Every structure is written in structure tokens, then in C-alpha cells.
Amino acid sequence: MRTVTLILALMMTSGLAFAEPASQYIIERNIPGAEKMTPAELKAISQKSRAILESLGPEIQWQQSYVTEGKFYCVYTAPNKEIIAKHAKMGGFPADKIVKVSGVIGPQTAED
Template identity: 70%
Template sequence: MRYSLIAFALLIASATAFSADSHQYIIERTIPGAQNLTQDELKSISQKSRAVLETLGPDIKWQQSYVAEDKFYCVYQAPNKEIIAKHAKLGGFPADKIVEVSGIIGPQTASE
């Protein structure tokens, strides 16, 4: 249940405009001890991710990631799941689950 709530929070927190050829995805990555990673370790992971993204071109964009217990929940914009899986493979990152965002809601949804 906790992970479902985290995924739901990701949907709310990551609202962006979509282009016609780009979709938003949430990637769940299991990284044992993720919550104990130091700022230097997180920086190193981020730098490696960005380097791989540069090789893949402008079609894939990393928006942000959340560290929660032994998981990373990453939000990306990309044309398809395959390029996200390729990023994970090239970077040596797990990608346990890649799901496309089908909608975004937030507090403002209640008043619209």
C-alpha cells in the first residue's frame, strides 16, 4: 500500500505538458539500501544517468526521482518504454517496472 501511495504522489507532483510524441513514465527501481545512500553517492548516480541520457539524445528527459526505502521512483518523459529500458541497461540501473502515466490529478482537480 505504501508504494501505491508513493506512486500516486508521483503522479500529482510531476505534472507537465506533454508533446504529441512524448509520454510520461514512472520507473520503479529496487536498490537495496537506497535510503542510506550519501549525497556523494546520489550525485554519482545522477551524473551517470545524465551521461547516458546525453548519448540517447533529446527524446528522453529525466524529470526527477524520489528515494523511498529501498526504491527509486523516477519520472521520465520519453516517446516509449523501450528507450527508458535502454537507458537503464546502458547505465546499469534496474528498471523493475516502467508504467506510463495515464492522468494527473492534484488539489486543483477538486476545484475545476
């Protein structure tokens, strides 16, 4: 019983007991010429993003990004849209649209 009480006290003081559950989000970033960026430019952006994520804490995580014609589509897990917007502002990255993923489908969805 004493161990459980100690664990609960540690969770409450660290904020873990009150953390929002993480959800998955897709971020659309309009970046003209994104498809023409060099590997060095992509690496620099990635490094900057990771440094900001580390400063924000473990509740926001970058999963992956897709570079397309004039846009990045980024997949993150986070407790809310606000922390994603904060990451974008701190990094000077556009976050033109942030949407919460409500479901995932794929070829296996069609199977019985």
C-alpha cells in the same frame, strides 16, 4: 513555399517528422538501502544517468526522482518504454517497472 519545402526536407532527414510524441513515465527501481545513500553516491548515480541520457538524444528526459525506503521512483518523458529500458541497461540501473502516466490529479482536481 520554398522555405516550407526546405523545412520539411530537413525534418525528414533528421528524423523529426517521424519521432513519436513524448509521454511521461514512472520507473520503479528496487535498490536496497536507497534511503541510506550518501549525497556523494546520489551525485555519482545522477552524473552517470545524465551522461547516458545525453548519448541517447533529446527525446528522453529525466524529470526527477524520489528516493524512498529501498526504491527510487523516477519520472521521465520519452517516446516509449523501450528507450527507458535501454537507458537502464546501459547504466546498469534496475528498471523493475516502467508505467506510462495516463493522467495527473492533485488537490486542484477537487475544485469546481
